[in-house]
Amino acid sequence: MTDNRKILYIGDDDIFFRDLKSFYDRKCSRETVLTKQIVITDNPDLIVELSKTFIKMMPHLCILDFSKIYLDTKLISDLLSHLLILKRHHLFRPVPIFSLFTSLEEFNNIKFIAASGIIVYSHIKGENDDTFFNDSFYIAYEENAKFPKYAIADHLALNHYFHAPSTITGISSDALQIESDIEPKIDEDIEARTNLFPEFKIKKFDVSFKEESSIYYDYLYNAEFRIPFAGPWDEITEDSMQKDTFETWIDFNREQLKSIYSSVLIVSNSLEFLTDFSQYQNLKINFYFISHLHSGLEIIKILKPNLIIFSFDNLHDEDEKFNIPHRLPNSLNTLTQIVTLIRTFPGYIPVIVTFNNPSSSEASQKVYNYNAIISSPAEISMSLVKQLLENFEKNYIEKVEPDQTFKFHLTDNRRIIEVKRNTTITSLTEHEITFLCEFEIPYYTTIKFDQPFDLYVTVVPSTRQIENQGSRKHYMGFIHTVSEIQLQTMRQFVNYLLFKRPKEFLFDIKLIDEELQKQIKAAPRVMTEEPQKIEKVPEIKREASASHKSKL
Amino acid sequence: MTTEKKVILIVDDEVHIVEILKTMLTPFVDTIFTAHNGLDALNLVKKHSEIDVILSDIKMPIMDGMAFIKNARECKIDKPFIFFTGYGSEQYMMDALKYGAFDFLNKPHFESLEEIVLKALNHAKKTNTSSKQDGETITAYQKLMKSKKTE
Known part of the structure; x- marks a missing residue:
């Protein structure tokens, strides 16, 4: 268990922030809790403040409140772009990012955020903020947050599908x-x-x-x-x-x-770059920052950057001890792999500028047998990189046209685009859904069912025992992005499944006869108002993700 | 380049190589130290701080070139090292990069010996501040990009 909690809230809702702080003060009364708010409105230094706070604070979770800004697509684009860059650094990859709205209409206005991969869970603020606090706590820490016990329609076997x-x-x-x-x-x-x-x-x-x-x-x-x-x-x-x-x-x-302009790839474990990207935003070049390359060097294969800025980690650390999964250390061996890959593309000769390199350019060129390497013994610095980028843009920018690939x-x-997968639903409450799949779904993936409405679900380590069935894996997901009115419909749907036991995962109020409607209205929403008396379940820790593929 | 004395150290277990290099380098350096293994070379370089540049073989008895540069760096000796390379020394060259190799010379032909040694001497005599390093990086980058553009 962590001995401190760090929560970053980016938004202007002081009342929500106060409630958020109260939740953590109550829940973690014996721990050190750090909650910080960054105001959005009238904050010209928002992006820099966001980056600097992320780096200094290293939050365990980040909550982005779009309530006041859902019409400002430029600001939303800037925020998401910066968060996407921050998340490429291995230190911030495990930080879940949540989004808040005051209405479903606000969310629907910027639905593109649900297709960025970065928002793990969205919440419509209101009476169910406690659900959000519990769910976000669970997602951040994989610790049992003492969920209320909900009415459950279980022992289902309803073939259906979802879209991701x-x-x-x-x-x-x-x-x-x-x-x-x-x-x-x-x-x-x-x-x-x-x-x-x-x-x-x-x-x-x-x-x-x-x-x-x-x-x-x-x-x-x-x-x-x-x-x-x-x-x-x-x-x-x-x-x-x-x-x-x-x-x-x-x-x-x-x-x-x-259309894709010339690309510059910056590979560096340094956090310095992440503090202020605005100085690079006005450049025409497409620059891409990552702390460590993926083990297949996909970024180089796809972007074919004309300039690669590569900052070595400590060269005396052995590659075998590097422990970030699916990534390569910023080492001499990795540079060998990069040069080997470059050679497989005829006519592709990017310039590679290396930092923290104690050897000379000439020595590096001879060892790699590659003339376009420049070395600097200095640590990588924003000011020098900016000079390189500006020089690159001024003198050597080229439009890449041959492959005619366009981006939105x-x-x-x-x-x-929503990818469809078939599934079998096994239980439903107003809060969670369990289902079986033939294939693996990483934890903290967001998927969407279409009943009883667009039902957004985040797959999480299960909070109760559910067993795989043969080759089919059993998953649980938290339901979110639900308005107050939709929550009523959810409760009706749960009770409909519970009492009617239909053969299809389909909710149509017209199909429900009068008698059943009376039963549904009479059925209690929550079996008990008492929180579950389950103590912290030892097997459900953040380590659950270590034994199952996870986004975080 | 300053008019300070130019002092180098040649390290090789093959005596005739050392003699050839001494003959080739005498016209343009002032003092030449020699050693036949890394341990003796390390002791020399610790004792004689006026040594500007080190030319060293890689495979040597008692202490090889890699151990020599590693120990030198641990003693905060940051002089430029030029290594002799031959068949089968690729992995050693890679290791040498970790400790800051200045350049490599192909043994026994030693093409570009004078050019590389003079460059190393020039580098050794300069006071390298971080702004100078940045300036050199930009200059090298611009030169390289210009040559790419004309290609």
């Missing part, structure tokens, strides 16, 4: 590059729904590529979905289209889509 909000990161003339927390399989015919344009009705795609890393958003996988266009003699059905229709749409929207802006809802 994911994102399109690139569009070419015949494929979509996507990032998602749901692992696709190569050659799988995957089903997904898109939001591109009305004529794009294709729902099934062929997975031609998959890697366990993400580049632009906070997801676990990136993949290529090939679009199965109808051939010239094929009949056009309601879920098919021809390639020239798609290409015409791309041409028509070319101005709105971002972060705030563009058309980038949302």
Whole structure:
């Protein structure tokens, strides 16, 4: 158990912040609790303050309150962009980020945040703030937060499906590059729904590529979905289209889509960069920061940066002792791998500037047999990197056109793609859902059921014993992003499943006869108002994520 | 370059190599120290702080070139090291980078010997502040980018 709690709240709701502090003061009365608020409105230094606070405080969880700013897409874009960059540093990767709204309409106005991978759970503020406090505590610490006991419809076996909000990161003339927390399989015919344009009705795609890393958003996988266009003699059905229709749409929207400029990759464990990105935002180049490269060097394969700034960690530390999963140390051996990879791309000769390198440029060039390495013994500094970037932009910027891949802006809802998976639902309360799946779902993935409405769920280590069934894994998810009115519907739905035992996971008030409606209205919402008398369950700690794939 | 004395140390267990290098370097350095293993070289460099540059073989008895530079760095001796390389020394070269190698010379042909040694002497004589280091990095970067552009 941690002996202090650190919670960062970014928002203007002083009353909510007061309630948040009270919750932790009550719950963790024998511990040191640090809660900090960063105000959003009229805060010109918001981004810098956010970054500096993150670095200094190292929060265990971060709560972003969009209530006052849900119409300010520029500010939201800046906030999310910075948080995405912060989360690429290995120190901040495990920090869950929650979002708050005062109404469902606010959330629906900026739905794109649910397809960034970075928001683990969204809450509509109101009477159920305690549920949010308990859930966020559990997600941050994997400690039993003494949940109330809810009426439960269990022993169900209802075949249904969910969709995982994911994102399109690139569009070419015949494929979509996507990032998602749901692992696709190569050659799988995957089903997904898109939001591109009305004529794009294709729902099934062929997975031609998959890697366990993400580049632009906070997801676990990136993949290529090939679009199965109808051939010239094929009949056009309601879920098919021809390639020239798609290409015409791309041409028509070319101005709105971002084409990829020259990229600069900065690899450094230093936290200095994370304090102020605004000085880089006005540059035309696409710069990408990461603390440690993924073990497959996907970022280099995909971005092919023209300039790589690589800051060595302590060169005397052995690579074998490096312990960040799926990442490479910033070491001489990793640089060998980078140069080896570069050589596999004909004509691709990026400049590599190395920092914390005690050897000379000439020595480095000879060892790697690669002439475009510059070395500096100094520690990497923002001022020097800025000079390099400005020089790069002024003199050597090139537009990359050959592969004709386009990106959507972060705030563009058309980038949302939802990957479908089948499942069997085994129980439902107004607070959680359990379900069986053939495949692995990482903890803290957000998925969405469509009954009794758009039901957002975050998969968590189960708070009660649930058993896998054969090859099917059993999962629990916390339900969230639910308004007060929707909560009433949830309660009706739970009672409907409990009393009616339908064969389908489908809620339609019209199907419920008068007699059952009376039963549903009479049934208590909560079996007991007493918190569960379960003490802290020793097996459910943050370590639960160590034995199961997790986003955090 | 200043008019200070230029002092180098040559370390190799092969005596004839040491003699060849002494002959080649005598015209443009002032003093040449020699040693035939890393341990003797380390003792020399500790005793003679006026040594500016070290040319060292890698594979030597008693103490090899890697142990020599490692121990030298631990004693805060930050002089530039130029290593001789030959067949099978790739891993040693990689190890040498960890401790700050200045350059490598191909043994026994020693192409560019004079150029590399003079560069190292120049480097040794400079007072390297962080702003100078930054300036050098930018200059090297601009030069490299310019050559890429003309290609």
